[in-house]
Structure formats: structure tokens, C-alpha cells
Amino acid sequence: MEVTDKELLIRYRRGQVDALEALIEKYRRPLFGFIINMIQGRDEADEIFQEVWLRVIRKHVKYKHGNFCGWLVRIAHNVIIDRIRRRKPELSLDEEHEEGLSLGQMMQSNEPEPATRMALQDLSVRINEAVNVLPAEQKEVFLMRVQAELSFSEIARIQKVSINTALARMQYALGKMRTILSKDYRELNEKFDS
């Protein structure tokens, strides 16, 4: 029988570090995938990944139940916001959550350089580019959904918005990606039909 995340955490609370190691391994890909696509910088992604787990280690008593991956992504979201705020302290979190703007403003610097764009060639690179030019809130919803496989109610809770807003952000993201990738649909269809 599979050991649940909760059981692994209880084991860690009792001193079994290998139980935590199992959790880190289990969520390494979705969590790191989410972070690296949000941040676009290998070193910073490493730091954020480490910070997330250090917060888990310090605050693991706060985890009660629910999707453990969702809890990790929520911590990652907070770590990323904290870092961006440190860089641009004039932007407030409230604005971000109420206006739905400031996270986007904060992350505008992550758009790829023109030189990088020139180098984009194959489909997967174009998808990567399409994701990276999305406004940050939409990009985050898309990554939470695709990379971390969170439900919309979890995404809404993390972003502190209604489920309808989370859905609308995903729809916008998908809509833009459909447009950007419309030329590639033939290729996509071939890929899927084969």
C-alpha cells in the first residue's frame, strides 16, 4: 500500500529524515518545473526550491491535510512574491491580488531577449516562448495547472482570487497560446495523430 504524504510527514516529525527525502523526490519535478518556468533562471530556481523546502522543514506542523503538492506550490508562490517585492519594494501584494496587475508588472523583466527569440525554432521551444510572454498571473495559473497539476480551487486559493478568475486566467492563457501556436497546429495534429 502506498504511503501517503501525511504519513511521510508524520514520520519526518518523528525524526525519520528519509521520509522527508521521499517527499522531496516525489514532488521534485512538478515543484522545480513550476519554479524554473516562473523564474527563468537556473540559479534562482535552485535557491527558491531550497527555500521552499526549508520553509516546509520549519513549518511542517502547519500542514494539516489536502494536496501536499498544492501546499508546496503555495509556498513557492509566496517565496517568489517575497523575492520580487524585495527587488521592487514599491509594489504591494495587495495590489497584486486586488488589481491582478502588479505580479505581471513585477515580472515583465522576464520576457525573452530578441536574440533569444531569433533562436527559437522547434515546436517545444515555441511553446516555451508562448508561455513566457503570458502575463504573470496567467502564466502562473497555466504552470500550476500543467506542471503541478493543481485543481482550479487550489489555484484560486493560492492566488487569492475566485475560482472564476482562475478559470478566466487559464482561458486567456490557452487562448493566447492557441493563437500563437495556430501555425503549429498542423504539426501538433500530426504529432498526436501519429
Add this chain to the structure above:
Amino acid sequence: MNCEKIQQQILLNQTGELSGQEFETLCNHLVECEKCRKYRDDIEKVMSVARTSLPAGEPGAAVMAGILAAAREESNRKPLFFTPAYMQWAACAAAAVFIICGTALWSFREKPVSAASQMSTIAMAVGSEEVLHAISQSGKTEKDQELQSLASQLLLMEGFIVEEHPAEIEFSDAVDERQPTALQLHSIDAFELQRCV
């Protein structure tokens, strides 16, 4: 149902967040609507390709080692329950729970809601200067007398003179705390109140 709503439901269906009824509506719509079928197929492709195409990567070995070292250090510490800070916190929490429960039990020992609500109603009456009379000839209890006396004190504190006539406040259970109603304050003979300042 319109196509935009259906497209949201396509997304919710992927995460298992649809009710049975909604799922049925979605299925029925998809059978009839080619546009939404295309939307579903397109987004499934986009998401599937994105899942495999977006950078995944791995945290560096030093990162993993650092996390595990911190985990070991944390678990080697004294258990949280025996730290002085925790004990202090626990003592405060226990005292707070004791006080809250004690207060609650004391105030709710009989007719709890009615008494508290009536006092707030009276206070509002004082504030409004409109409803200054609450009277009835019947249903007086010992508790009501206490409350009436409290109400008189309250009114006096607010600058009113209270002249008691042989009538009292009737206390009803159906209290709207926001606004005194005819049910709560009904009659104008018991108190004659005047501004004394």
C-alpha cells in the same frame, strides 16, 4: 448554456471539479457543438505538449544536500513540545481557553441571546433618540427586572432622565440586533425620558 461557460467546464472537467449534473450538461453540449469540441481538442494538445516541452530540470545536488542537512539539523533539535517558548504559549492558550469557556458558560447559563440582544437594542434606542420607550404590562420576570435596572443606568449614563411608571420592557427572543423593532420595543408608557444635558 453558452460556449464560454462550457469551455470553463471543459477545464473543470480535466481536474474532476464538475458535479454529475454539470458533467452531463457538458457532454450533451459537446455532442452538438463542434466549436467546443475543437476547443477541447486544441487545449488538450497544447497542455500535453507544454507538459513535455517546458523546461523541467532538476535542482542541483548541492541544493538537495543542503535541504537534507537542514532537515537533519531540525529533527535533531529538542522536540517542539518541550521548548520554553512552546510551554509559555501553551500555558497562555490554556488560560485563555479557561477564561473564554468560563465567561461563555456564565453568560449563557439562562436566556442567553435574549438578554444580550435586548441590552444592545436598548443601547441603540438611546443612540437614536427616537425609540425611548419600551413597555408592556405583562411577562415580568426577575431577570427582566435586573435588565430593566441595567437599562435605566445605561440611559442615565447617556444623559437621559428616567422616570419609571408601572410598566416594563417586554423581552422577546426574536431580536434583530441592528434595529429595534415594534416587537422588541412596543409601547411608550413605561419610561418618560428627557434629555437632562
